[in-house]
Amino acid sequence: MLKSKIGGIGYYVPENIVTNQDLLRVMDTSDEWIQERTGILERRYGKKFEETPATMGARAAEIAIERAGINKEEIDFIIFATLSPDYYFPGCGVLLQRELGITKTEIGALDVRNQCSGFVYGLSVADQFIKTGMYKNILLVGSEMHSMGLDFSTRGRNVTVIFGDGAGAVVLQPTEDENQGILTTHLHSDGTYAEKLALISPGSHGAYHFNKMAIETDFGFPDVEFGEMFVNPTMIENAYTYPVMEGQFVFKMAIQKFPEVIMEALKKTGLTTNDIDLLVPHQANLRISQFVQAKLKLSDDKVWNNIQRYGNTTAASIPIALCEAWEAGKVKAGDLVCLAAFGSGFTWGSALIRW
Incomplete structure (x- = not known):
């Protein structure tokens, strides 16, 4: 029976280390407070204007591909999981394909938006494709650059102190080995409870979540009319464009x-x-x-x-x-x-x- 295995694996994290002490410069917090609640001592932030989820994903992918013992041109499908894409659209899958220089093969690219469980979801999808024989070398990447969209103030500390940047990748391949x-x-x-952990704006909801869902879930958003605008100064001034979490x-x-x-x-x-x-x-x-x-x-x-x-x-x-x-x-x-x-x-x- 055909199964799928991880034939190669790689990861990439930015060089820039940001400690809990570093965050004290921009918010009222402490190393003890962060460690007690999260266990985190430090995180990595990507280089602004140089690194993106797609570029970091490509670095991790190159390592995984080499370890899988194949050429990048042998990749026949891409799955890219992220909640912090380079663009609202198109997705990161095609950007990764371009970054790796494998556009000539015109392989398919699928973007997975399942946040923290995105890699497991992507793994399950890839597993089905491999088992059916549809593809032989699937590149699955999880990559995030949270540092570009966090609220670096005391107001946003509960969320901001938690997240870091980085990328990981695997190459899924078929195997007939029963023990693998x-x-x-x-x-x-x-x-x-979708709004309990979310980044609601910018979005295409036309303020629906502010006027309906947000108030019901005690987010504290005022009942104001934003119309159908995707983003406006009021959203920015009131920090509605940052993640929220209970x-x-x-x-x-x-x-x-x-x-x-x-x-x-x-x-x-x-x-x-x-x-x-x-x-x-x-x-x-x-x-x-x-x-x-x-x-x-x-x-x-x-x-x-x-x-x-x-x-x-x-x-x-x-x-x-x-x-x-x-x-x-x-x-x-x-x-x-x-x-x-x-x-x-x-x-x-x-x-x-x-x-």
Whole structure:
């Protein structure tokens, strides 16, 4: 039976390190406050006017392609996951294709907008394409440049201190080895509380969310008429163009859904938590990862966390962490690797991989 495997993996993070102390220059916070709530010590920010999600994704992709033992011209499909695209449209998939110099092959490019769970969603899509024989070398990239769209003031500190920039990539290829490949993927969503973690404007809602949904969800947005304008000075002055998050609500949902979707994958394959060699969770918050680890009764050596150094890189966090773990020798042939994510939407998912 044809399955899909990760044939190559790579990641890229910008050189610019931004510590918690650095953020004190622009907002009222402290290293202790940030560490206590998130576990983060530092994050990376891309070079303005030089780096974008597409360019960073290309750097990670080049490493993954080389490690897969193929030429970039052999890539026959692209999947790009991000919440911080270069442009509102077109998507980053075609920009990545152009950056890699493989436009002549005119391969398809799919953009995935599932935020923190974007990489797991993309992995599931790629897995289906590989198993059906439609494609043989799928490039899956998760890349984010949050630093271009955060509120660097005390007003925005609850969100801003969490996020960082970076990119991760894998090449999915077919395998007939029964002891290798993606065993199962599981995807879920619930849009009931979509505005609890969101960037609502600019958007095409014509102020619908401000006049209806926002007030109902206690975001504190005034009941004003913006008409159907995509963006205007009032939105900018009142910081409506920045992300909003109800942290405690998101935390409670995450610690519920993370274990559920992991156990769903294990049940599907007849495995248990004892069979997991390494859990690579989306790096949302170190406290969330620690809760999930305790819930599943996994030892420290069976969980890979790097949010302390990179912050939350959303769709890029799992491939970055997975690549780091692999490079460190924590992922070996035959190991059972579990990936899991939860994020805005809300969307969540898991994957089990026999390396």
